[in-house]
Amino acid sequence: MKIDPDNAAGLSAQIAGAIRDAIISGALIVDERLPSEAELADQFNVSRPTIREALKRLAAQSLIRTQRGAFGGAFVRHLSYDDARPQLVTTSTLLLSMNDVSFDTACEARFTLERACAPMSAARREANQLEIMRAEIAQQGAVDLSDEAFCASDVAFHRALVDGAQNPVLSYQLAGAIEAMQPLMNMITFTARSRAEIIAIHTDILVALENRDATATTEHLHRLEVYTKQLAHVVMDAKRAKRESGAVSKPDTEVAH
Amino acid sequence: MKIDPDNAAGLSAQIAGAIRDAIISGALIVDERLPSEAELADQFNVSRPTIREALKRLAAQSLIRTQRGAFGGAFVRHLSYDDARPQLVTTSTLLLSMNDVSFDTACEARFTLERACAPMSAARREANQLEIMRAEIAQQGAVDLSDEAFCASDVAFHRALVDGAQNPVLSYQLAGAIEAMQPLMNMITFTARSRAEIIAIHTDILVALENRDATATTEHLHRLEVYTKQLAHVVMDAKRAKRESGAVSKPDTEVAH
DNA sequence: AGACTTTTAAATGTCTGACAAATGAAAATT
DNA sequence: AATTTTCATTTGTCAGACATTTAAAAGTCT
Numbered sequence: 001m002k003i004d005p006d007n008a009a010g011l012s013a014q015i016a017g018a019i020r021d022a023i024i025s026g027a028l029i030v031d032e033r034l035p036s037e038a039e040l041a042d043q044f045n046v047s048r049p050t051i052r053e054a055l056k057r058l059a060a061q062s063l064i065r066t067q068r069g070a071f072g073g074a075f076v077r078h079l080s081y082d083d084a085r086p087q088l089v090t091t092s093t094l095l096l097s098m099n100d101v102s103f104d105t106a107c108e109a110r111f112t113l114e115r116a117c118a119p120m121s122a123a124r125r126e127a128n129q130l131e132i133m134r135a136e137i138a139q140q141g142a143v144d145l146s147d148e149a150f151c152a153s154d155v156a157f158h159r160a161l162v163d164g165a166q167n168p169v170l171s172y173q174l175a176g177a178i179e180a181m182q183p184l185m186n187m188i189t190f191t192a193r194s195r196a197e198i199i200a201i202h203t204d205i206l207v208a209l210e211n212r213d214a215t216a217t218t219e220h221l222h223r224l225e226v227y228t229k230q231l232a233h234v235v236m237d238a239k240r241a242k243r244e245s246g247a248v249s250k251p252d253t254e255v256a257h
Numbered sequence: 258m259k260i261d262p263d264n265a266a267g268l269s270a271q272i273a274g275a276i277r278d279a280i281i282s283g284a285l286i287v288d289e290r291l292p293s294e295a296e297l298a299d300q301f302n303v304s305r306p307t308i309r310e311a312l313k314r315l316a317a318q319s320l321i322r323t324q325r326g327a328f329g330g331a332f333v334r335h336l337s338y339d340d341a342r343p344q345l346v347t348t349s350t351l352l353l354s355m356n357d358v359s360f361d362t363a364c365e366a367r368f369t370l371e372r373a374c375a376p377m378s379a380a381r382r383e384a385n386q387l388e389i390m391r392a393e394i395a396q397q398g399a400v401d402l403s404d405e406a407f408c409a410s411d412v413a414f415h416r417a418l419v420d421g422a423q424n425p426v427l428s429y430q431l432a433g434a435i436e437a438m439q440p441l442m443n444m445i446t447f448t449a450r451s452r453a454e455i456i457a458i459h460t461d462i463l464v465a466l467e468n469r470d471a472t473a474t475t476e477h478l479h480r481l482e483v484y485t486k487q488l489a490h491v492v493m494d495a496k497r498a499k500r501e502s503g504a505v506s507k508p509d510t511e512v513a514h
Numbered sequence: 515a516g517a518c519t520t521t522t523a524a525a526t527g528t529c530t531g532a533c534a535a536a537t538g539a540a541a542a543t544t
Numbered sequence: 545a546a547t548t549t550t551c552a553t554t555t556g557t558c559a560g561a562c563a564t565t566t567a568a569a570a571g572t573c574t
Contacts, residue, residue: 010527012313024347030355036554047529049306052555056269056310057317061348069537070553079351087348090281091318092429094336098287101426109426116373169358169366172349173430267556293525304558309527326566327524 003044011046012053019054023063023076034064034074062087081172088172092180103184103232110177111225114158117165117174118221119214125164132160133206140199150195151185157202164209188235197227260301268303269310276311280320280333291321291331319344338429345429349437360441360489367434368482371415374422374431375478376471382421389417390463397456407452408442414459421466445492454484 003014022028035043040051055074058064062084065077077083096106121129136157140150155178162174190198201224208216260271279285292300297308312331315321319341322334334340353363378386393414397407412435419431447455458481465473 012527013316016317020347024350026354038554049309049530050528052306053310053313053527056313059270060273060314060317061344063351066555067537068535068555070551071538072536072554074555079348079355081352081356084348084352087318088345090277091336091341091344093281094320095338095341095429096426097283098336099338099425105424106426109424109430112373112377112424112427113370113430116369120369167362167366167369168356169353169363169434170369172352173366173370173434177426177430262557269556295525306559307557310556323526324566325526325564327522328567329525329565331526 003046011044011050012057015040015044015046015051015054016057019058020061020063023058028076030076030078032076034076036073081168085172085175088176089179092176093183096180096184103236104229106181106184107225107229107232110181111221111228113174113177114162115218115221117162117170118217120167120170121161121164122209122212122214122217124166125161125209125212126166129160129164130206130210133157133202133209136160137199137202137206140195140202147188147190148186150190151182154185154198155179155182161205161209184232188232190231194231198224201227260303268301268307269314272297272301272303272308272311273314276315277318277320280315285333287333287335289333291333293330338425342429342432345433346436349433350440353437353441360493361486363438363441364482364486364489367438368478368485370431370434371419372475372478374419374424374427375474377424377427378418378421379466379469379471379474381423382418382466382469383423386417386421387463387467390414390459390466393417394456394459394463397452397459404445404447405443407447408439411442411455412436412439418462418466441489445489447488451488455481458484 003011003018005011007014019028019034028034034040034055037048037051037055041048044051055064055066058074059066062077062079064074066072066074095101136153139145139153140157145153158178159171159175162178163171165171201220204220205217205224208220260268260275262268264271276285276291285291291297291312294305294308294312298305301308312321312323315331316323319334319336321331323329323331352358393410396402396410397414402410415435416428416432419435420428422428458477461477462474462481465477
């Protein structure tokens with residue numbers, strides 16, 4: 001662990017990197033206790049606040065957890081999928097919003113990955129995944145459901161589909177792709193008709209999974225992708241038209257007179 | 258932004274969360290400057306070290322960057338795919354190693370996702386992706402290549418394949434899955450014969466992509482998955498046998514006498 | 515007047531020292 | 545023996561200080 005005080009990266013970043021490497025390489029194992037802040041400060045020849053900044057960086061990545069009191073300290077954290085998923089979703093969401101990824105590109109990626117899970121889910125899904133999907137479909141039919149709640153239920157439905165593949169690595173990766181799209185989906189105002197159409201496709205997917213029909217599942221997912229893209233285009237075109245007409249509304253009304 | 262001094266989560270974590278939410282919600286936009294540490298300390302009624310710990314947490318997630326000097330400060334960072342990828346790889350790697358995911362499960366997830374990209378890559382790949390794949394295949398044929406270097410070249414080959422799909426969202430997600438498997442792959446000792454076999458499959462994939470043949474690409478990827486799993490089983494069985502025979506080596510040799 | 519140099523103010527980076535709060539172990543008490 | 549109290553350890557937070565970096569502003573020279 002070589003720390004260079006003149007490095008532009010900053011001491012706390014270097015120290016965080018050194019400890020991170022130790023964790024990744026397996027030199028520090030799960031639930032192992034790191035030296036106390038005072039000892040680390042001594043080892044790295046820096047002050048305690050600097051050490052603390054380094055530890056907070058690692059805590060932000062869920063690599064360590066800290067515990068106060070005697071025999072407390074910083075411990076290497078067991079990174080679970082449930083811990084990692086929110087981070088992936090946050091990052092993916094920001095990536096989409098900051099890199100002006102088009103709706104189509106994000107949608108394509110999402111459904112491409114989801115379709116890849118479809119055959120495995122058809123083969124391996126268990127009763128509880130079907131149960132969740134059934135419940136979410138019922139949820140989606142509620143008349144007083146907000147667009148946000150509808151999208152949230154949509155996410156839950158598709159996560160159950162992916163979970164049916166019984167592969168936690170896939171579930172983790174896909175949850176990021178699916179949930180990250182939710183803000184984009186939330187921008188769409190779902191009419192009663194479009195909801196009915198989506199629910200119909202969801203039902204088709206559910207039936208296909210019940211029948212363990214991989215081909216049908218894949219096809220219905222494809223239909224859903226096409227319909228989602230189309231819906232987004234209609235909604236966004238309408239918004240753009242409204243914005244433009246709003247900007248020139250006075251001349252318009254004058255012409256109309 | 259309500260900060261509760263008695264919250265067990267800790268002040269710096271709460272403050273980091275508040276700022277993070279502001280960034281995600283769009284209240285703080287890219288390249289916008291946050292108030293100075295002193296001003297933030299004043300606003301949140303905490304000390305500057307506490308504010309600094311919060312900012313370091315955000316920096317660890319690449320949400321902000323800091324700049325020293327007059328008119329410096331903390332700025333909302335434009336999160337690029339290149340910034341986010343290493344974080345995803347780190348997290349995915351740790352998830353695999355800490356949740357004792359079997360080689361087969363990780364392998365299945367990786368190839369499932371990669372096969373999903375194959376048809377798109379066959380349709381859209383450009384000359385430079387083929388060029389990279391050609392170069393990496395040549396690299397993999399070098400006789401003095403270490404196992405680690407062979408695996409690194411393997412990763413580069415498959416990333417080029419995925420990049421051929423021309424969808425940055427897919428590339429980002431897949432890079433995590435592919436690179437995270439590298440430590441597992443590094444555990445395999447590649448014999449000359451197994452390398453030749455892998456290179457042959459890589460070549461088949463390259464040819465299929467050159468011909469824009471989606472079906473062939475998918476099939477060769479499937480062959481590669483099967484072969485990789487088989488190889489891993491052979492290597493790991495051998496290692497286990499060696500370990501067990503080592504543990505009882507004395508009795509064994511006695512019996513042999 | 516324009517180009518170059520110096521000054522300066524503002525901001526982060528780091529250090530020192532201190533106290534509060536939590537926590538589990540050990541000692542004291544019932 | 546069970547319970548309570550004490551106590552040392554460690555993280556969490558604060559206050560104040562100085563070093564370093566940086567770009568704008570002022571000053572200087574041609």
